[in-house]
Amino acid sequence: MRVRACQNCEYFRILQLRAADLHRECVSQNDKKPARLFAWGFVFAKARTGLKRLRQGPGFRNRGQKLVKPTNRPLSPHLGIYKWGPHMLVSILHRATGDALAIAGAPLLIWWLYSISAGPETYETFTGIMTHPVGLFVLIGMTFALFEHTYSGLRHFVLDAGAGYELQQNRLWSSAVPVLALVSTAALWFFIYTKLIG
Amino acid sequence: MGSGTNIGRVRGLGSAQEGAHHWILQRVTAVGNLALITWLIFSLLRLPNYEHELMIGWLASPLVAVPMILMLVSIFWHLRLGLQVLIEDYVPDHGMKFGLILLLNFFAIGGAALGIFAVAKVAFTGVAA
CATH class of the missing domain: 1.20.1300.10 (Fumarate reductase/succinate dehydrogenase, transmembrane subunit)
Structure with missing residues (x-):
């Protein structure tokens, strides 16, 4: 089982179980962002971030727009991988x-x-x-x-x-x-x- | 305290101030369980048989009834603390968690009360054969 990091808040990476609630709050805040009017605009934006992510390599940008490399942080994987x-x-x-x-x-x-x-x-x-x-x-x-x-x-x-x-x-x-x-x-x-x- | 990200808003707020208390009580009751259950096992193994009449005489003795009552308190306290951690770890929903811990409290206090009352009844009144 792979642990997927939240794109916005990093909580899932740090404390998988106990921070699930905070993570949910983060997701719901994210939902309040103004809806994108045009589907094509949405697809385009996704493609752009995808390309950007490909260029920057593994890792993701947190809210402070700082690039977080996966090797920088301790992961908290589930039982299956030990x-x-x-x-x-x-x-x-x-x-x-x-x-x-x-x-x-x-x-x-x-x-x-x-x-x-x-x-x-x-x-x-x-x-x-x-x-x-x-x-x-x-x-x-x-x-x-x-x-x-x-x-x-x-x-x-x-x-x-x-x-x-x-x-x-x-x-x-x-x-x-x-x-x-x-x-x-x-x-x-x-x-x-x-x-x-x- | 920041107002931006979630982690910014909680960073520096300190501990919930009661984690160590739970941890220490868990250990204290564990030591109690260890001593009293060891006593129970040896006390039971030393009995010649397990007929009702003999059990009544055994349980009515102060040197059995008192450790038995203490053991019930220690066991149910330890059990309450342990199951609380189980619920907190595996039940993410706040309402469900609240309800389960409420039920757990009823179970722990009710179970201990029933056990202590049963021991006290035997100790104080005996039971007609």
């Missing part, structure tokens, strides 16, 4: 697991507490659903999300302290996070299995 690495996976998983825990995990926790307080029958219903294969699948998924988010969060504490940015270290710990999460999930459920069934 080479995948463990740090990227862990970052995406951190958000995904956090949202899963917030949207599904927390309501499950409340349901569990509510079912205990509501009496034995409600509690039986809850445990019945949660020991059904589908319920177990959700619970194991939530366990993995919890461990992944926790270990990834610990990694963030280290990064917040300004450490762990060296390429090798960063790669090591971002690879370790999902592996540790999988191992912890397996160990916890193995423990539960041997305790309740074995």
Whole structure:
């Protein structure tokens, strides 16, 4: 996916998501320019700017009519163009697991507490659903999300302290996070299995 | 403050003054979650079984009910801050964003209230078998 710069305001280049509103305002201001009366005039103007742009090479003129070369500015391209690495996976998983825990995990926790307080029958219903294969699948998924988010969060504490940015270290710990999460999930459920069934 | 381009009009206005607060609270509640969920997992694993009667006795103990209530506060606070960032990042429309954050507040406060009430009910009254 290519990032296209706005011809007038440069906002899209700098902060793609957060500045989308400012960009929209810029577009609507642009729409208020006096309408060109003759279609040919419009075509001619476009052709002229096109030729001008060809002559000046890559880049565009901003409102101050200063030529901005694309190499002058940091670009903010979308996910598709990056080479995948463990740090990227862990970052995406951190958000995904956090949202899963917030949207599904927390309501499950409340349901569990509510079912205990509501009496034995409600509690039986809850445990019945949660020991059904589908319920177990959700619970194991939530366990993995919890461990992944926790270990990834610990990694963030280290990064917040300004450490762990060296390429090798960063790669090591971002690879370790999902592996540790999988191992912890397996160990916890193995423990539960041997305790309740074995 | 300039009156020309958009960037000219906002340049130099400074920060919104509250970004760091959100960031710090996210970390503070993260530490709370870490401690209290570790406690919950070990406390649950140490139980001999998970029959209703035993769960009532367990949850009614002050040393379980109090950390459980603190955990609910910490979790739902952290969750509210996290989902707020999700909404702010992916919902460009102002009205939709406002509505979703309103719903998020109801969800976070309502969920925590229901959980805390359930724990308090068990702790104070017990439940007839």
